[in-house]
Amino acid sequence: MTSESEIDPTVRILAADGTIAPSETAERYLPLIDALSDAELEQFYRDMVGVRAFDRQATLLQRQGQLALWPPSQGQEAAQVGSARAARPQDHLFPSYREHVVCTIRGVDPVDIIKLMRGVSHGGWDPTDPKNGNTHIYTLVLGSQTLHSTGYAMGMAFDGRSGTGDPEKDEAVIVYYGDGASSQGDVHEAMVFAASYQTPQVFFLQNNHWAISVPVATQSRVPLADRAAGYGMPSIRVDGNDVLASYAVSKVALDEARSGLGPRAIEAVTYRMGAHTTSDDPTKYRTSDEEQSWIARDPITRMRAFLEGRGASEEFFAQVDAEAAELAADVRTRTTQLQAPTPESMFAHVYSDPHPLMDEQRQWLADYEASFGEEA
Template sequence: MAENSPTVQFLSIDGEFAPSEAAEEYLPYLADLSDDDHRQFYRDMAISRRFDEECTNLQRQGQMGLWPPSHGQEAAQVGSARASRPQDILFPTYREHAVGLVRGIDILGIVKVMRGTSLGGWDANDPKNGNFRNYTLVIGSQTLHATGYAMGVAFDGLVGTGDPDVDTAVMVYFGDGSTSQGDVSESFVFAASNQTPQVFFLQNNQWAISVPVSTQSRIPLYLRARGFGIPSVQIDGNDVLASYAATRKHLDEARAGQGPAMIEALTYRIGAHTTSDDPTRYQTPEQLAYWVARDPIKRFEAYLRAQGADDAFFARTTEEANDFAADLRHRTLTLEAPPLSSMFDNVYAEPHPLVAEQHAWLNAYELSLREGI
């Protein structure tokens, strides 16, 4: 990055600790990170990449309908997720696999969604799922849900009490393409108007399927939020420390009652939009090479090695990631289609005669087919 860059960056692309000028105010947020924390960040990133690779393979082998790869975006996701507190609520798009991993959901839930055995995948209200809400496929719509949820958190008095175990913030993930959606602008308006305890975490991965970010915006996207009265910052999204520190600061401020903030993490989608996509039709080999050279995991590995991490640590992590992937593969292959009743269950919370009638009809019809054999 250029010296006068507005971008928060701690690690150079070679993994050298060299904070940019913009990073200086974020330095205190790194102070309490231990070597173990650093190694945890690395493990999170390595495992989520291996998970992503396995899922791409499973899709190619016909075991999933679709897979949206997260390859390349691990630092943005892991740093921000590790900066959140247990009581915070996180609203993802459909690519926040590493965030889900960090927040402790059973990652098989994501596979269920993509394999077609469940619409939601996991119970976001179950405490063991880390307040990680369900994936949302209509681009940008989750930003309004997050803002409404954050309004509720404030109404519940969980902001600015000074108790670190009580004060709560909401973080919503969204992408560069979604910034053109009306819902994202409306969520900025509602968040600013209500001064919600909320962080908008934008992963600018440079592409909305095939359309470059330059088609979405003529100005850097982090500047958009300022027009709505929301403070914002741009970070190097492939620097896990930048992602962690920026998110820590703005989540802390949101919990303290200082209102919403927006973070634009500059990153790159190394893989396809989804497995149905062919990025060679719109992405040049030079672009790809530029960003592969800025790989977030390699960069952090170089940093950790300079800090004293040895080959054994990296070998153990690789083994751990391989074990994780093997277990995931095994469990994926055991996932069966859901019962037909799941089509009718929970269409409504309360009884509904039409749905009940059609459910009964399908049961009788299926029974008649079996009896006919």
């Protein structure tokens, strides 16, 4: 008999070879997977392939001087796609800076992400614009988005926007952060307030094993999911390279948070296949053997094998590849057409309402530029 301590607590539905091989902790989630249609399962795959093509194109654009910086997401597609597809339209999503597919699933134009990394936009996109699906802007300050999301979730609770018993109207928040950010004080402060106020919120931690060059084993002697227990917050560990498991676990957690049961925490165990950002060299701190072991667990390869086993046609896979290539080409074309912002744009959106200080500074700049007169 297997003791409870010997049971792998990680929720896994798909094995690395794409076969259905649920872990013991995954049994309760299988009905959610059975309820998915072929079209929904194929959409998971389409999302992952598309964002990888976008991600690679953006990396090339940075190498060619078109972007100041790029944070690759290769390897983390399943964790992001599953969780984003589990959210309802009324939910609010708070990414960090690597959740490219989370944003595009919700409606954000991928070139708006490019604008931010190119330095021609202050925020990238307007989170209040309905077309962006309640997706809040990237934050490069590690962990700060957890505070933003907790404050927003507290407001939801105060306003009665969750826990009413109406699943079509009740709202929840999901916030994304990494293993490195999990050691930041902001994250723990956010969890204190979330637990205290029982916010309708899911903390989605992507454990990609490296906080730039610091391995996760240095940061924590226990699974990162266990940290939530210190705040009285239910948590679960999921195979982050299994898009089905990520979807099911996120759906349950969001449903529970939305219904008024308080915050939940998810640790998605995945791997950052690329560099931390394009200014990083991962060969300085990790081995080729480690990378190869994770390539064997690639989330896209795994999902493709699963779909092939269900009878998906070669025509479908060819169509997805063509769509992804078209997306990448479109991003390249539109990136090279981007214009630099005007100097006056620096005064926009500093305050939520018109402010005399901004008017004064805008006028000073205009007068200063006018003082040079016409060019000879």
